[in-house]
Amino acid sequence: MDSKHPRNPTRSLLLNHARRLFAERGFSAVSMRDIARSVGLQQSSIYNHFDSKQSILIELLRGHMLTLNQCRNDWLSDEVSATEQLIAFTQFHVAYHIDFPDDVFIAYMELRSLEPDNRKALVRLRDEYELSLQAIVQQGVTAGEFQCVDVAVHTRAIIAMLTGVTVWYRHDGRLDKDTVIHSYVTAALQSLGIPANDVAHQHELKKVKHV
Template sequence: MARTTGSDGARTEEAIREAAVALIAARGFEATTLREIADKVGVQPGTIYRYFPSKAQLLVALLVEHLEYLLESWSTAQPRTDDPVERLRAFVAFHIRSHTLRRREAFVANMELRSLSPADRARVVALRRRYEDLLTGILRDGIARGAFRLPDARIATFAILAMLTGVGAWYREGGRLDKHALIDTYTRLTLQCAGAESAPPAAAARTTRRQALALAKTTA
């Protein structure tokens, strides 16, 4: 049977991706079957093969999509300034907003890299490295300008990303902290980690609002 084309095909593919993310996030890749994904979408298992040659390729598509989303969204959301402190503030706000908005996608991308073949893992790791390099570039620029006091920008990158990404594991809307307070807290922690003095609150507020608007456009 020919693959569905047009808007119906796009909707089916998106439904398959969403179902796969939900099931893999809840049960893990190995424990999730294509039949379960098909049942959740309401299609026959064979339908999935029209879009993804295998369960492994479906996982690759999910991880690639998430990382490309981060890269493309940041290219739009990043502030128009060369101030490394403001850029770091913006990156923290962007990372937290995107990872709380796409909690399951982020979880799968971080936990299921181990399930990929060596070739597929290399492809995904290359994309992840590009995203990591964005933060490393900000930190190195800040070190060069005297704004940050860090012995190793690359190690700091791994430490900061681990801290920020971990938000998705515990943060829930409606809890003690709202999103703005969460971002403010983690921004302060990140600046302390970088050895930077806090930027003026007004600048931080402008950055947070700009990131929120840019991120909303990319997910509309």
């Protein structure tokens, strides 16, 4: 079945519409008929491209998690100071979450809709990402650059703070993307006790690319 190939246009269309619908209404509240209708197909035709409803969700979640980790690794370098790494991480994380809010929302909410084995694999990817920030925070604390009460708690606090951008950011809103990113970089740095006045604008923003 050639249709299983990612480049298949109908298959991509189905994935994109499923992503939007799952993000809007939640996995359980979206039917195969809803997905089919939104791309102009009969519900049965979806099964030429996917084995089941759950397999659509799995592919969306796995694609998001793999892309997130890969982009992060492309973006960050571990050969600079913890402060510079934190700035780069924050810029990347906020930019990515502004660009792909639906993926983020589905990943946050619908992990529980997965069967245990699939869920475990994705939780591992999520933990890998979180631990990559925790390593930066730990490095900064050890080097005396950062101040915090507990590294693990503070890491989760920063990730939650940054991820929250998906809830309110609108492209036609009051602030442009760079200003928003600048705000979050300042907040993240300061939260670890770094005065952010001087460093925040030194780093140019590269473009996040979704694979």
